[in-house]
Amino acid sequence: LTNPFAGLGRILMVGCGNMGGAMLGRWLQAGLDPARVTIVSPSGRPVPGGVRVATSIDVDAMPDTVVLAIKPQQLTPVAEALARVPGEARLLVSILAGVEQATLAARFAARTAVRAMPNLPVALGKGVVALYGTAAEPEDAERAGALMRPLGLVEWVADEALFDVVTALAGSGPGFTYRFIDALAAAGTALGLPADQAARMAVATVEGSGLLAAASAGSPAELADRVASPGGSTREGLNMLDRDGALVALLTDTLAAATRRNREMAAAARGA
């Protein structure tokens, strides 16, 4: 296997909170040399793996790779500080929700700017990272993909308008899945199981089912059919979820609401 970090050169990571910290933790686990990384964190709070932490952007030349993991509201001060650094990055990757690729390209000196949307399971290497950057130099796109691969499934999105939907499905997806787990447990509790036991079984059931779905050549629908023999109890339960497309309708409304909110936040970020 080739080193996924080859070709990224020196890496400056601006912001390393919940999501940035999860990504960095996984990168270090996957073999990223901490000596190549500088983190900017105004509080100077410790970050994983003994990488260098600076409280402001103090580099005297633009590093090859810049990763932006700040809050979208911090974009302007960070862009201003980076504009004072001489030179151009080869690759800039931003995980800022709602901040469009054109904004990144306009505000940062980088040969290629790629917009990314990771989700929290990247901490385990089981995340989803959606990427967008049509104008990317093929070599830079390759590097961005390679950087994200240790974090989980990497999916390039062809149309940036769909990034808001991807953000709803994969970015917010863990939140929705946690609700499903809790609902499964609550339903078991309502039918008489001890709450703690139902909670443990719900988490383990979703974990195992997800792993099986990921490992199987069959579709989830085929897997569902395999555990639901006609006239059996699983079939009876599935009929409830499927009645009038109840679950699909609920999740369509759920993703639509999150997508709408992503569009609003993107519009606000454009106006900022």
Ligand SMILES: NC(=O)c1ccc[n+]([C@@H]2O[C@H](COP(=O)([O-])OP(=O)(O)OC[C@H]3O[C@@H](n4cnc5c(N)ncnc54)[C@H](OP(=O)(O)O)[C@@H]3O)[C@@H](O)[C@H]2O)c1
């Ligand atoms: N959480 C998610 O599930 C998720 C998913 C996808 C994308 N995102 C995106 O990820 C980004 C970060 O989210 P988060 O939840 O990780 O936020 P967070 O925990 O608040 O982390 C923000 C980081 O930015 C640093 N920072 C603040 N002001 C700065 C400045 N002026 N210059 C440099 N660094 C600065 C903070 O450093 P100090 O701690 O030192 O102040 C902190 O490390 C957001 O843009 C969000 O849209 C999040």
